[in-house]
Amino acid sequence: MKSLADLEAIRARTLENINMRKDEDACRVVIGMATCGIAAGARPVMLAFMDEIAKRNLKHVTVSQTGCIGMCRYEPMLDVILPGQEKVTYIHVKPEMVPRIVSEHIVNGHPVVEYTIGAAND
Amino acid sequence: MRDLSLHLLDLAQNSITAGAALVTIRISLDDSGMLTMELIDDGKGMSPELLERVTSPFATTRTTRKVGLGIPMMKENAEKAGGTFLLESEEGKGTRLKATMDTRNIDCLPLGDLGGTLLSLMLTNPLSPDFLFEGKTPKGECSFDTREVRAALGSEIPFNEPSVAAWLKEALEEEMNPIFGGVML
Numbered sequence: 541m542k543s544l545a546d547l548e549a550i551r552a553r554t555l556e557n558i559n560m561r562k563d564e565d566a567c568r569v570v571i572g573m574a575t576c577g578i579a580a581g582a583r584p585v586m587l588a589f590m591d592e593i594a595k596r597n598l599k600h601v602t603v604s605q606t607g608c609i610g611m612c613r614y615e616p617m618l619d620v621i622l623p624g625q626e627k628v629t630y631i632h633v634k635p636e637m638v639p640r641i642v643s644e645h646i647v648n649g650h651p652v653v654e655y656t657i658g659a660a661n662d
Numbered sequence: 663m664r665d666l667s668l669h670l671l672d673l674a675q676n677s678i679t680a681g682a683a684l685v686t687i688r689i690s691l692d693d694s695g696m697l698t699m700e701l702i703d704d705g706k707g708m709s710p711e712l713l714e715r716v717t718s719p720f721a722t723t724r725t726t727r728k729v730g731l732g733i734p735m736m737k738e739n740a741e742k743a744g745g746t747f748l749l750e751s752e753e754g755k756g757t758r759l760k761a762t763m764d765t766r767n768i769d770c771l772p773l774g775d776l777g778g779t780l781l782s783l784m785l786t787n788p789l790s791p792d793f794l795f796e797g798k799t800p801k802g803e804c805s806f807d808t809r810e811v812r813a814a815l816g817s818e819i820p821f822n823e824p825s826v827a828a829w830l831k832e833a834l835e836e837e838m839n840p841i842f843g844g845v846m847l
Contacts, residue, residue, distance in 0.1 A: 542833035547814040550825045575732045578672045594824035605786040
């Protein structure tokens, strides 16, 4: 049974981490979660990112959402923004693609080119 | 939208954009199979003119395009399933959306992953607003209040911290599954 008391322990552990974290090596994942993104399947993608990040204990990655950017036909879409690099936009993302994006791009720094918007336009 | 939980995730975003401090979500299924979904916020509310226009697909508050489909699709799906759709709003006070559907109607959407929707809302809005969920089915009642979570966790720790997210996920499953698991379609 999960109890609110568990949160006290999480709080103590997490506060240290937050203070140790430096903004300059932060990596951001931004998922389109407007009506179009949600209808196309953005929610399981977002939850898959949270799972993968927790599994790998990646402390420098934040997942956030954005609205509709007008390319609804490519949804679910997301941007991965690594420090000092151009943002990379992934399109038609499915939860199964998330572990590869996390390991190859976020952890190792090599975008998964075949999933990107650039690949679709070629 | 494939299911009601996705509609809820979409519509709750309107409450968040309206600057709500607390978003209340109520879902109940009565013995006759009528499902009621309510979304209540204390955001900035809508003017009577906007409220009148907002169920049209050609009304939106955003400036990039002229269409907004979230509310009209929910209305259509409720009415298609032998239900009703009601939107009330007062400027400065907040907005209340209520949709009912007959789950025995063949056009009624399945409820979907309600826990996934609540978790998504909490993780993508890690510091505010607060969410209150109240669910009721013939199997019993359940509730989840992020104000209680924040009181124990401290308001400076965001919900998308992996250890907090994992706790939220399990806590939601424990709370919701006995009441909503397997109840619906």
